[in-house]
Amino acid sequence: MPNYTLNINGKQVVVSADEDTPLLWVLRDELDLVGTKFGCGIAQCGSCTVHVNGIATRSCQMQVSILEDVKITTIEGLSKDGKHPVQEAWKEIDVPQCGYCQTGQIMTASAFLAENKRPSGEEIREAMKGNICRCASYNRIEKAVLVASGKMS
Amino acid sequence: MKLYKKDNFSRRNFLKTSVLAGGGMLIGFNLLTACKLNAKMPVDIANLNFNDFNAFIKISQEGYVTIFSPNPEIGQGVKTSMPMLIAEELDVEWENVSVAQGVLDTNNYTRQVAGGSQSIRFGWDALRQTGATAKQMLVNAAAVKWNVDAATLKASKGIITNQNGETLGYGDVVTAAALLEVPENIKLKEVKDFTIIGQEIVNVDIDKIITGKPLFGLDYKAEGMVIATVLRPPSFGQKLISFDASEAKKVKGVIDVITIGGKVRKYMESGKNNWTVKLSKSDKVVVIAKNTWAAIKGKKALAAVWENEGKLESTEDHEKALMDILEGKNLNTNREDGAVENAFLTADKVIEKTYHSPFLPHNCMEPMNFYANVTADKIHLVGPVQTPEYAAKVVADLLEFDLDKIHLEMTRMGGGFGRRLYGDFVYESAEISNFIKKPVKLVSTREDDMTAGIYKPAVKYSIKAALKDGKVTGYHLIEAAIGSNMFGAIPNFFPAGCIPNYKVQTGNYSSNITTGAWRAPYTNFLAFAEQSFFDELATELNIDAIQLRLDLLQNVKNTTDERIEYSGQRMEDTIKLVREKANWGNTKEGVFQGFSAYYSHNTHVAEIADIEIKEGFPIIKKVTVAVDCGIVVNPTGARNQVEGGVLDGIGHAMYGDFSFKDGKPLDSNFDGYRLIRMNETPKVEVHFVQNNNSPTGLGEPGLPPAGGAVANAINAAFGKRIYRQPFIKELNKSSILS
Numbered sequence: 001m002p003n004y005t006l007n008i009n010g011k012q013v014v015v016s017a018d019e020d021t022p023l024l025w026v027l028r029d030e031l032d033l034v035g036t037k038f039g040c041g042i043a044q045c046g047s048c049t050v051h052v053n054g055i056a057t058r059s060c061q062m063q064v065s066i067l068e069d070v071k072i073t074t075i076e077g078l079s080k081d082g083k084h085p086v087q088e089a090w091k092e093i094d095v096p097q098c099g100y101c102q103t104g105q106i107m108t109a110s111a112f113l114a115e116n117k118r119p120s121g122e123e124i125r126e127a128m129k130g131n132i133c134r135c136a137s138y139n140r141i142e143k144a145v146l147v148a149s150g151k152m153s
Numbered sequence: 154m155k156l157y158k159k160d161n162f163s164r165r166n167f168l169k170t171s172v173l174a175g176g177g178m179l180i181g182f183n184l185l186t187a188c189k190l191n192a193k194m195p196v197d198i199a200n201l202n203f204n205d206f207n208a209f210i211k212i213s214q215e216g217y218v219t220i221f222s223p224n225p226e227i228g229q230g231v232k233t234s235m236p237m238l239i240a241e242e243l244d245v246e247w248e249n250v251s252v253a254q255g256v257l258d259t260n261n262y263t264r265q266v267a268g269g270s271q272s273i274r275f276g277w278d279a280l281r282q283t284g285a286t287a288k289q290m291l292v293n294a295a296a297v298k299w300n301v302d303a304a305t306l307k308a309s310k311g312i313i314t315n316q317n318g319e320t321l322g323y324g325d326v327v328t329a330a331a332l333l334e335v336p337e338n339i340k341l342k343e344v345k346d347f348t349i350i351g352q353e354i355v356n357v358d359i360d361k362i363i364t365g366k367p368l369f370g371l372d373y374k375a376e377g378m379v380i381a382t383v384l385r386p387p388s389f390g391q392k393l394i395s396f397d398a399s400e401a402k403k404v405k406g407v408i409d410v411i412t413i414g415g416k417v418r419k420y421m422e423s424g425k426n427n428w429t430v431k432l433s434k435s436d437k438v439v440v441i442a443k444n445t446w447a448a449i450k451g452k453k454a455l456a457a458v459w460e461n462e463g464k465l466e467s468t469e470d471h472e473k474a475l476m477d478i479l480e481g482k483n484l485n486t487n488r489e490d491g492a493v494e495n496a497f498l499t500a501d502k503v504i505e506k507t508y509h510s511p512f513l514p515h516n517c518m519e520p521m522n523f524y525a526n527v528t529a530d531k532i533h534l535v536g537p538v539q540t541p542e543y544a545a546k547v548v549a550d551l552l553e554f555d556l557d558k559i560h561l562e563m564t565r566m567g568g569g570f571g572r573r574l575y576g577d578f579v580y581e582s583a584e585i586s587n588f589i590k591k592p593v594k595l596v597s598t599r600e601d602d603m604t605a606g607i608y609k610p611a612v613k614y615s616i617k618a619a620l621k622d623g624k625v626t627g628y629h630l631i632e633a634a635i636g637s638n639m640f641g642a643i644p645n646f647f648p649a650g651c652i653p654n655y656k657v658q659t660g661n662y663s664s665n666i667t668t669g670a671w672r673a674p675y676t677n678f679l680a681f682a683e684q685s686f687f688d689e690l691a692t693e694l695n696i697d698a699i700q701l702r703l704d705l706l707q708n709v710k711n712t713t714d715e716r717i718e719y720s721g722q723r724m725e726d727t728i729k730l731v732r733e734k735a736n737w738g739n740t741k742e743g744v745f746q747g748f749s750a751y752y753s754h755n756t757h758v759a760e761i762a763d764i765e766i767k768e769g770f771p772i773i774k775k776v777t778v779a780v781d782c783g784i785v786v787n788p789t790g791a792r793n794q795v796e797g798g799v800l801d802g803i804g805h806a807m808y809g810d811f812s813f814k815d816g817k818p819l820d821s822n823f824d825g826y827r828l829i830r831m832n833e834t835p836k837v838e839v840h841f842v843q844n845n846n847s848p849t850g851l852g853e854p855g856l857p858p859a860g861g862a863v864a865n866a867i868n869a870a871f872g873k874r875i876y877r878q879p880f881i882k883e884l885n886k887s888s889i890l891s
Contacts (some may be wrong), residue, residue, distance in 0.1 A: 028445065034365065037567075042784055073361075091363060097230070098567050130830075132830065138829075138831040
């Protein structure tokens with residue numbers, strides 16, 4: 001299997017993987033970064049969201065072979081201590097129920113807030129609609145994104 | 154799904170203690186059952202084996218408390234709320250309490266099940282008793298040390314104080330306390346003295362969740378572990394004839410391709426399966442690979458030949474079969490009061506309506522998975538399952554192992570909704586590991602979960618009411634369902650006891666499509682049908698929709714019928730609270746309201762949906778909810794459950810659609826199957842009825858009333874009734890919105 005050098009969470013890592021392996025499975029199986037979740041495998045649920053050059057991206061659709069020249073950030077690298085304003089807001093609002101989709105939600109929210117620092121409720125709802133929460137913690141996600149926005153400004 | 158007997162608690166001899174090897178105290182206790190006289194306590198934490206106890210508390214010499222929480226966590230919050238009950242009576246600072254997930258070893262378990270919204274209801278007395286008993290032992294130890302009467306001492310927040318103002322921390326006396334006799338009949342705190350129960354306590358796993366730490370079954374790894382994916386028949390009613398694995402074996406990382414199924418088939422034919430779900434008896438093709446991607450690719454590369462062994466059923470077949478049942482064929486009578494036929498004969502008017510709902514997959518966000526390592530002398534199982542006890546028993550039967558050689562660890566679950574009550578994936582992973590003699594993690598894809606599911610059955614209701622002199626004098630409900638019918642107390646829910654002539658009948662169509670429990674089984678759709686129907690009756694009788702319910706509830710208030718477990722008074726209080734909070738009847742122009750109320754899982758709930766019309770389409774803006782679940786243990790967790798339940802109910806009522814063609818599901822992933830998303834969700838505002846009744850569950854009861862509230866609001870706006878889920882299909886028919 002070929003080797004690829006990836007920039008993940010600020011570190012260069014070399015992984016050996018088949019060229020069509022999605023980033024999702026490289027992260028989970030090869031690098032033990034299991035905070036990025038498998039939900040649907042077809043970019044419809046957002047559980048596998050990571051940042052590629054700062055943009056929220058579905059890692060289940062990104063082949064490892066095209067990722068050598070980009071910066072990848074996963075939930076494990078979003079903050080050093082779990083204290084990114086979005087993470088703090090998630091805790092303050094006590095968002096999760098089962099918790100499975102929440103890392104993907106947090107990655108989508110943090111990329112969105114980097115672009116739009118003072119979003120309206122309507123903008124938040126549009127920005128987050130690609131991430132499914134099966135427990136439907138949506139009211140709290142919306143509130144937490146607003147709270148995070150306040151912390152960031 | 155009979156999970157319990159009503160209020161059958163044993164309160165004596167339920168705990169034992171030991172001194173830990175490194176100092177400190179270990180308390181072992183059993184929820185609901187007495188521990189056996191010969192039960193042994195371990196002396197170190199590494200040897201907690203849950204053989205004789207289903208839960209433990211460790212109090213260290215530093216005064217820190219670790220609770221080994223016995224119940225599986227599927228997102229319903231019990232990993233936070235159950236330890237709160239212990240901490241309250243033990244009287245420690247919540248900050249000094251940590252929670253670890255218990256594991257399962259043997260059959261000496263009781264109620265280690267997440268289902269039926271019953272964890273808190275059953276844990277309420279036992280967990281508080283345990284905390285209070287431990288506290289008394291610590292106080293007794295301090296009394297010995299100071300040589301005073303224990304009654305002269307006070308304990309609070311982990312500190313024991315004597316009359317001279319001297320203090321001892323729990324940690325100072327914990328080792329001595331562990332050697333004392335276990336006191337009995339400890340008095341519990343009064344509600345007014347609670348310091349932890351009723352506080353907003355954030356989910357105990359929050360830090361791990363928001364930083365992406367390994368928590369879930371799919372995150373589990375072990376040395377030498379391989380990954381397995383399973384190819385199952387594409388249609389219900391088919392079985393495997395042959396397969397060609399040559400292309401699959403060319404996929405880099407694929408180790409082997411095998412078949413399983415024999416063990417499950419033998420088990421199913423043994424008659425030992427007393428669980429309601431039917432498992433497929435077909436062989437299945439299993440791809441074993443070094444990593445998940447190779448296992449997924451390898452499965453796609455398989456070529457298999459399937460043969461029909463039964464009828465390949467389509468949605469049209471189910472429509473017809475269920476309509477035939479509603480015609481009155483082969484019905485069971487679940488409850489009958491008065492003279493129903495006479496009520497219809499003498500009525501001024503008879504109203505009859507039929508309500509339809511589809512199959513639904515559970516779609517837990519974390520796909521089904523399980524780790525198994527079967528070796529010559531033991532079996533290690535790890536993963537997310539709502540019924541660990543039952544799963545371990547089946548694996549013991551399947552592989553002819555002693556139950557006490559099976560060690561099952563539960564992980565946090567990425568959703569349950571009933572799907573993880575069934576351990577089919579546990580049995581499969583055990584059969585695979587037994588075959589390949591390696592540790593293996595079975596991984597399902599979304600498509601596997603959605604197309605080989607254990608679905609909410611398609612259900613129809615026909616409801617008929619007799620109206621006479623402005624009153625509802627007769628009520629006849631027929632349920633037609635696939636696989637199984639409403640169970641337990643459901644036929645005795647509202648309006649049983651409120652209408653003198655009352656009959657509930659059920660009929661069943663046996664299908665080869667597997668069906669099972671789905672969040673709030675049966676009531677999830679029954680409530681929509683019934684609460685839509687009562688809304689229509691109110692219109693017919695020209696009376697306010699809420700007033701009709703309140704009038705009817707007066708009739709059940711003094712009932713002596715022991716089958717009726719809902720309370721007329723508590724339902725009335727709940728309805729009045731939501732009526733007030735939602736400004737029923739006094740909304741601004743352009744807002745239309747719908748009301749619905751339902752009792753299930755021992756909790757009373759009433760909901761009012763507010764909708765507005767945008768470009769001719771109904772937009773659900775807000776749902777106001779009133780809940781009577783007794784004492785609210787953890788308000789933030791409780792509101793979260795209700796908010797989620799309401800949105801889950803609305804999402805599936807609006808969008809949930811699942812059909813079959815020749816035994817094959819027409820949708821397999823979220824590109825075709827629609828779940829509610831954030832831009833479609835209303836605000837949910839939750840209010841709790843204040844009382845001091847013992848707490849009841851919240852995982853399910855918020856869901857059932859939601860669909861009816863929305864449908865009734867749509868009627869208020871458009872003057873059109875919806876009789877079929879999903880609503881979106883009906884709304885897209887121009888006849889509704891025109």
